[in-house]
Every structure is written in C-alpha cells, then in structure tokens.
Amino acid sequence: MKKDMDRMIIPKPAIVRLSTLYVLLENLEAEGKSMIYSAEIGKLLGVPSHTIRKDISFLRQAGTGNGYEITNLKNIIAEYLGFNKYKKACIVGMGRLGTVITTKNGFYSNQYAVVAGFDNNPEKIKKGRNDMDLYPMSKLKEVIDREQIKIGIITVPQSSARKVANELIDCGIKGIINFSPVLIEINREDVFIRNIFIAGEFNILSALISQYENKQTLGE
C-alpha cells in the first residue's frame, strides 16, 4: 500500500486549486452535504471537471469511481498537502488592517490560528481587543521560537515591509502573506511569499478586461 513511495510532484497551480477546494469542501460539509461530483466542483470553482479530476488524481488515493465523499476527500487533501502541519501564524502590524484581518469575523478559516501580534507602537499592543497575545517587536524571535510559528502576516506600512520580512525570515518563518503594497525581495527557495497586493489586483483586472476586448475586436 505504497503511499509515500510514489508521491509525485504536484504542479503548483494544482496545489493552489486543491487548497481552494479544501475550503470549498469545508463549507459544503458545514452545509451538511456529503457527496459531490467533479462536475459540480468544477462549476463552483470555475474550472472544467477534468481539471478537478486530474488534480485529485495527483493524490493517488481518492475516489471509488462514483462521486467523492466530501469529508473523506477533505481529509485526503489535508493529509497529502500537509495542512495539518503548520497551523500557527503571527502578524506584524497591528493597525486597522491587521486588526480586521485577525478578527474572527469569518474572513479567515478557524482552521488556522493567528497566535501572536507584533507592533513597535506600544499603544497598538495595549488594546486588548484581539483574541491573541500582543507583543512589541523586540519579542519577535522569542515568541516565534516558543510557539513554533512558521507563517507570518505582514500588515505594516510600505516603508518597513521589507525590513519586517527579513526579520521574519531570520526568525525561521517559512511562509509570508504580505499585504503591504511593496514587493518583497526573496532569494531563498525555502521561503514562500504570497503578495496580496490590492493595487495590483486593480491593474490585473483592468488588463484582463481590455485584453479580452482587444481579442473580441480582432476576432470579428
């Protein structure tokens, strides 16, 4: 029953899709649904059903041939992709955005826990409005080590984002979600950065829309 033996490398886009699928399955499970078909998933995710089947087939252990059992599929994805390994995160920058993001109001899954918040403004770390512990920046390494945190969120202003990113990496953080509108230089293949770049999203949409329009015009 070779499980780890032939664990192949999954295309990155497939990882991203499966990660999203996982959240979808969580939602469906909460709604009380128990089975789902590839075609249905595809519709919900906006991708063709064969893409879904292929993605799932990379896991090499899923279905029985007739639909997917939601809880089971969810667990297989979590296990295969290692979701259960790194559940703790910390956040640097307790301004308004940082506070909103980490408030348990449904904008982040309760599967993960943001266990520590940092800011170098003492005022910001006084307010006990959050569900997590707040610390000054000087405690960064201590807390990350103690809590074994591997994921960091950056919500500091532009000017200090890069510095903070480097500090996090030095403290052993392996994954960063960056909300600050600045690009972070990465030159280590063992650290992953997800830039959530609101200004960039506008540009991307703008470009996609007008590229689509051009295509239409050319085609006619």
Add this chain to the structure above:
Amino acid sequence: MKKDMDRMIIPKPAIVRLSTLYVLLENLEAEGKSMIYSAEIGKLLGVPSHTIRKDISFLRQAGTGNGYEITNLKNIIAEYLGFNKYKKACIVGMGRLGTVITTKNGFYSNQYAVVAGFDNNPEKIKKGRNDMDLYPMSKLKEVIDREQIKIGIITVPQSSARKVANELIDCGIKGIINFSPVLIEINREDVFIRNIFIAGEFNILSALISQYENKQTLGE
C-alpha cells in the same frame, strides 16, 4: 510603425507579472530612480531576469538595449495593458474590511478610484468617514451606469457574496475583486474574478512549505 497590427496575445501569467511590475515602477519612480535593469527587476519581483525580459518583449516596443527608462517602461505597460481605461471601481459591503480597504492609507494605489460604496444596512452608509459617496444597494445599477464603473469589490459576509457578485455582473461589472471567503461561480468568459481568499492563502503556504520539505527529504 505598426503598433496594433502585431499585438500578440500575452500569456496570462505575464500579464499578472507586468501588472505587478507596473506598481513596482511607480514606487521606484516615486523614489526618484530613473533607470533599471532586468536583473534588478527580477530580484525585486523574485523572478529570473530572462522572464522579465521576455515579458517586456511581448510589448514589442520597449528598450534601447541597455536598461529600461522607468517612466517610459511604466507608460508602455499602462498603454499596452489598458490600465488607463478602467480606473473607477465600486465596493459592496461597508463593514470594517470594506472601510479599511478603501481608506487612502497606502493600501491601494491612488491610480484607481473607488468612487462608490454600497451597503444595505442604512447605518453603514451614513457615516461620512469615507472619501467616496455611499449608497443603498437599491441604487447599484443607477450608479454603476452613471459612473461607467467596470470594477467591483466585494467585502460582504459569506452568506450574500454570491448574490452580490451576480448583481454586479448584471449591472455590467466586468472585473470583481472578491474578499469574501466564498467561491464565486463564474460561467462567463467576459467577467474576471480575483479571489482574495485569506483562509486559502494559509492553506497554500502550508502546502508549499510541506511540499518543499518532502522534496528535500526525497532528494537526500
């Protein structure tokens, strides 16, 4: 001097990179820098220099052979990708996240304007704390038509996200930035959705980190 004639189709990932590059160039320009090399850009964006050169070469009109003039490159990208076409956006959901995102605190580029905010809670649209006009949901179509808005931001709770997305699309919106933690069904190729999915980002990082670790273990 055929410009539009041989306008080729640019790979989507290249569009996304160029869109990000644009924001980088804005930053650099603001810092007073005037020239930049592909290697430098690559370092800042975390991609190899040849990828940058290739991306820029899709534009077919850029360099002189020795570095890029920042302002010029910026303008070429904007022109080619149509950034100057759709600058107006609206936002639905004036809760805390919606308010933070649209506050001019540096989290979104001043190149775009969120000109209207909607909410169906009359309380939320009373506070004059924002820089934009606020309306009840009933005015959606009227305002979108009048202002010729093509981009919409969704910051409503999970339960109504899908409904809101459909309403926006019905009103003629062509690009959506969705912050709600729910997947939106799209079955129109003329509407583009960018899901900013915080819970999903955690999963993705978690998966990338553990996939990396597996690779390391296998390789040794």
Add this chain to the structure above:
DNA sequence: TTGATATCGTGAAAAGATTCACCGGAGTTG
C-alpha cells in the same frame, strides 16, 4: 574609431500544465 563590456530582444528548445479520450468500477434496473 575601435575594442571591450554590459544588457536587451527574441526564436527555438525545454519544461510544465491542461485537455482529451477511453477504460473500468460502482450503482441501478428489470
């Protein structure tokens, strides 16, 4: 002007991701 150096631009090769098409197993029906 000439040579040396640095950097871009791009066609072609390689790698990577998606789509296709068909096989086979699981339910279902009579």
Add this chain to the structure above:
DNA sequence: CAACTCCGGTGAATCTTTTCACGATATCAA
C-alpha cells in the same frame, strides 16, 4: 445477474509558459 448508465482515474496528446543561448545594440574609454 445481466445490461446499462454514470463517473472517476489516468496515460498520452496538446497547448502554454518558461528557459536558454546568442546576435544585436548601446555605452564608455582610450
């Protein structure tokens, strides 16, 4: 227990994207 239908699984074909390698062009110094 066939026969039929519906789906998932997956190798192979196709399509897309990235990487490579090298010719061409600009810059600078002497």
